[in-house]
Amino acid sequence: MAEAPAFDELFRLAKRSAVHLEMRDGYMQSDPEYVAWRNGSRGTSRYLDQATSPWLALMRDTTGRGVTIRRARIVSEPVTDYIRFEHHVTTGNVAAGEQVRWLPxxxxxxxxxxxxxxxxxxxxxxxxxxxxxDGELSLDGDEERTADPAVVRLCSTAFESVWERAVPHEEFEVT
Known part of the structure; x- marks a missing residue:
């Protein structure tokens, strides 16, 4: 039996689309980039650096092949500090070709x-x-994969419903 492709390889294998739904108000709060931002650093971030970020390079390569990448985020309002940080660094994602929307x-x-x-x-x-x-990746297995048609349909329908209502990144204001 063949080994499942690594997560980043799934983007290289994608032919048409990759969509991502985020529903938490905080992730990886131990991330040094977030800690620095929370402490006042608003300068250079590896999440904004198009030249050195492996993620942004992967997004550029994937969208450059014609694959559409959309990310939707459901957030509480007023937003948390983490969501303010995420909004700040999302300009890097958008510059790399991702389409991003936010839904209160x-x-x-x-x-x-x-x-x-x-x-x-x-x-x-x-x-x-x-x-x-607390938003850290689970040590018991941070991902679970399925091709079950009912689960695919649930996720596709949920994403499209969120996307339809959500506000494009450029128009979404955090306070």
Whole structure:
């Protein structure tokens, strides 16, 4: 049996699309980039550096092949400090070709959502991401993959419902 492709390889294998739904108000708060930002550093961040960021290079390469990458974030308002940071560094994602939208949580109440954040590749493979209560990646297995058609349909429908209501990054203001 062949070994499953590494997470970053899924982007290289994508033919049409990769969509990501984020539903938490904080992630990886131990991240040195976030800690520096929280302490007042608003200068250079590896999340903004198009020349050296492996993630941004992967996004540029993927979108450069014609694959559409969309990311939607459901956030509580007022937003948390982490979401303010995430909004700040999202300009790097957008510059690398990602389309990003934000949906205030109060506008998502009637949308059926899966229990975890996910990536959906080519409307055929879902990768759920598992986090601890404080937003760190779970040590018990940070991802779960499925091609189950019912799960794919749930995730696709949820993402498209969020995307339709969400505000484009350039128009979403954090306070």
């Amino acid at each position: 949580r109060r506008r998502a109440s009637d949308i059926a959502l899966p229990g975890n954040d996910f990536w959906l590749f080519d409307d055929s493979l879902v990768v759920f991401l598992h986090f601890t209560g």
